[in-house]
Amino acid sequence: MNSIELPADAELPSRHPKAPAPGTELPVHYQRCFGCGDVDAGLHLKIRAGEGLTVTGLFQVTEHHQGAPGLAHGGLLAAAFDETLGSLNWLLHTTTVTGRLETDFRRPVPVDSTLHILAKVDGLAGRKLYVSAEGRLNAVDGPLALTARGLFVKVGIEHFVKHGRPQDIAEAVDERGFEVNP
Numbered sequence: 001m002n003s004i005e006l007p008a009d010a011e012l013p014s015r016h017p018k019a020p021a022p023g024t025e026l027p028v029h030y031q032r033c034f035g036c037g038d039v040d041a042g043l044h045l046k047i048r049a050g051e052g053l054t055v056t057g058l059f060q061v062t063e064h065h066q067g068a069p070g071l072a073h074g075g076l077l078a079a080a081f082d083e084t085l086g087s088l089n090w091l092l093h094t095t096t097v098t099g100r101l102e103t104d105f106r107r108p109v110p111v112d113s114t115l116h117i118l119a120k121v122d123g124l125a126g127r128k129l130y131v132s133a134e135g136r137l138n139a140v141d142g143p144l145a146l147t148a149r150g151l152f153v154k155v156g157i158e159h160f161v162k163h164g165r166p167q168d169i170a171e172a173v174d175e176r177g178f179e180v181n182p
């Protein structure tokens, strides 16, 4: 498939009236999520709602995240973007999964740096949510290290019930009553 292009019929969706206020730290959507949950080996991303259809993510790169010596692993950086882009769901009160994710690595990300990720919704066409993000080193206006574009696809709760491992589904139900974006 080709690069992700915003289709001509895409429209900018509305921010949901109950979206978390700008500046609010978003809740963990699932405690065992590798991106945002309380997982030892996870990314421990801190994501906040921004203005409009934006969220900001902070990824603290540690020695556990290396690919090359002293540098962050590209796949983990893509995961940090995936998680931050997925968190845009909170602003729309919708549920999507990643269909396609393109990541451009423009500058190495050293261990001990903080990656400041700014993600936004670019448009919605049917079930397809088009999103994009940039990541900067150590400051919101720091050097540009990564850019990404994503295509997320709206799904219903049944997607997780059908495909997920039963014991994890049961645990998630206990955790939050299976409510998404309460």
Ligand SMILES: CCCCC/C=C\C/C=C\C/C=C\C/C=C\CCCC(=O)SCCNC(=O)CCNC(=O)[C@H](O)C(C)(C)COP(=O)(O)OP(=O)(O)OC[C@H]1O[C@@H](n2cnc3c(N)ncnc32)[C@H](O)[C@@H]1OP(=O)(O)O
Pocket: 001, 029, 030, 035, 082, 083, 084, 085, 086, 087, 088, 089, 090, 094, 095, 096, 097, 098, 099, 100, 126, 127, 128, 151, 153, 155, 160, 169, 172, 173, 180, 181
């Ligand atoms: C316990 C429950 C907890 C649930 C929590 C859930 C949400 C919580 C809410 C907020 C969450 C906050 C943070 C977000 C958290 C995490 C972020 C990370 C997210 C992930 O890490 S998520 C895992 C990786 N992700 C997958 O595991 C998806 C596997 N996949 C599939 O499950 C199917 O593949 C699916 C469903 C994508 C589509 O399947 P489908 O049968 O429903 O629909 P279909 O195929 O018709 O596609 C419909 C239209 O999308 C186009 N389309 C589809 N895929 C495309 C592609 N790759 N490139 C270009 N276009 C594509 C088609 O071309 C068509 O376009 P058109 O309508 O124009 O024809």
